[in-house]
Amino acid sequence: MKRLILAAALAACMQGALAVDIKAGDWTVGIGGIVNAYYTGVSCGGDDVGGLALGGRALGCGGEDRRTTVGNGLLPNALLATVSSNQGGFDVAAKIGIYAATATDSAISQNSQVDVRQAYFTFGTPTLGTFKLGRDYGIFSHKAILGDMTLIGAGAPVQATQRGRVTLGHIGAGYIYPGNYGQIAYTTPKNASGISADIGVMSPVSDTPIVAGSRYSTRSSPQFQARLNVEAGDFAAWLGAKSQRFESNTDGIDDLNMHGFEVGASWQQSAFGLFANAQAGKALGILSDADQGDTKSKNFLVQGTWKATDALKLGLSWGRSANDDDTAGAAGLKSNSNITAGAYYALNSVITLVAEVGQTRSKGFAGNTARLNGGSVGGIIFF
Numbered sequence: 001m002k003r004l005i006l007a008a009a010l011a012a013c014m015q016g017a018l019a020v021d022i023k024a025g026d027w028t029v030g031i032g033g034i035v036n037a038y039y040t041g042v043s044c045g046g047d048d049v050g051g052l053a054l055g056g057r058a059l060g061c062g063g064e065d066r067r068t069t070v071g072n073g074l075l076p077n078a079l080l081a082t083v084s085s086n087q088g089g090f091d092v093a094a095k096i097g098i099y100a101a102t103a104t105d106s107a108i109s110q111n112s113q114v115d116v117r118q119a120y121f122t123f124g125t126p127t128l129g130t131f132k133l134g135r136d137y138g139i140f141s142h143k144a145i146l147g148d149m150t151l152i153g154a155g156a157p158v159q160a161t162q163r164g165r166v167t168l169g170h171i172g173a174g175y176i177y178p179g180n181y182g183q184i185a186y187t188t189p190k191n192a193s194g195i196s197a198d199i200g201v202m203s204p205v206s207d208t209p210i211v212a213g214s215r216y217s218t219r220s221s222p223q224f225q226a227r228l229n230v231e232a233g234d235f236a237a238w239l240g241a242k243s244q245r246f247e248s249n250t251d252g253i254d255d256l257n258m259h260g261f262e263v264g265a266s267w268q269q270s271a272f273g274l275f276a277n278a279q280a281g282k283a284l285g286i287l288s289d290a291d292q293g294d295t296k297s298k299n300f301l302v303q304g305t306w307k308a309t310d311a312l313k314l315g316l317s318w319g320r321s322a323n324d325d326d327t328a329g330a331a332g333l334k335s336n337s338n339i340t341a342g343a344y345y346a347l348n349s350v351i352t353l354v355a356e357v358g359q360t361r362s363k364g365f366a367g368n369t370a371r372l373n374g375g376s377v378g379g380i381i382f383f
Contacts (some may be wrong), residue, residue: 173318
């Protein structure tokens with residue numbers, strides 16, 4: 001159940017029921033959710049790097065040398081509702097996910113900003129496959145974020161994002177965020193060899209730069225995403241791609257064709273688990289599509305975990321996101337990297353307690369370096 005809700009909460013189309021199921025005629029209604037909170041303490045040092053430097057003072061420590069927050073980890077709080085049925089020979093389902101953050105900079109202002117990341121319906125059969133229509137997480141980078149052990153923790157405790165939203169895990173320091181898109185997607189049935197595919201046509205998005213003004217818009221060209229999946233026992237592998245054309249809204253800047261590829265694999269044997277994912281492309285951005293303009297970049301994430309007892313899992317993960325060239329969009333940023341060591345203790349079937357320590361480093365093309373040292377302790381409940 002926890003694995004199911006987790007996938008629904010962040011980057012996947014949830015299949016099946018949530019924690020509470022109610023039968024109403026031909027329909028099954030499911031209600032579930034997530035609540036989490038982490039105490040994070042961080043300190044920042046080094047040079048000014050520029051761009052989306054996650055290890056610098058501006059983003060990493062929210063403009064300070066040191067900072068403390070009690071807020072969400074990589075997952076927000078969530079209320080998830082689903083319905084499912086079989087109608088006319090088709091398996092039919094729909095889902096709405098409503099998300100909210102814990103921490104703000106005020107003790108009296110309303111914390112009422114609601115993020116509806118998911119609102120979609122699906123239909124299909126075991127032989128036909130499944131069609132999805134609506135708003136959901138993207139296909140590209142989906143496997144990366146679900147495999148990240150810090151998904152139920154905090155990972156890189158970037159203060160500029162944790163206050164009012166969430167921490168970043170290895171987003172921007174290992175892989176890009178999968179994003180939320182209006183989409184029409186199709187998942188093929190899995191064949192006898194364990195092979196399946198996901199194909200999606202996404203509503204195109206404009207660039208969303210954090211440290212500069214927008215340079216591109218979107219008009220008639222949709223975004224395409226696809227992934228080939230292979231599963232064989234304890235081993236899984238995938239190959240993904242995405243693309244979109246951005247049209248310039250700035251004089252002197254050409255139109256932009258975003259493209260990206262990723263490959264990854266995971267292996268679980270008894271108490272040990274290994275995970276790796278790599279991405280490369282143009283205009284993939286650090287946090288979102290084209291947030292660094294036409295910059296070419298690469299992302300890597302490697303991870304090992306060990307289940308010490310039935311309740312306790314230990315893990316070590318390292319990720320890096322690097323720009324190939326010092327473009328105007330990169331603004332001097334060469335790379336972000338993060339290493340996190342974590343302990344994850346299942347207190348019971350619904351609550352997991354988490355402790356993590358780690359360091360995020362940002363390097364500039366000029367040789368300058370910034371670092372964020374941080375630790376997090378807290379827990380998460382799936383209901």
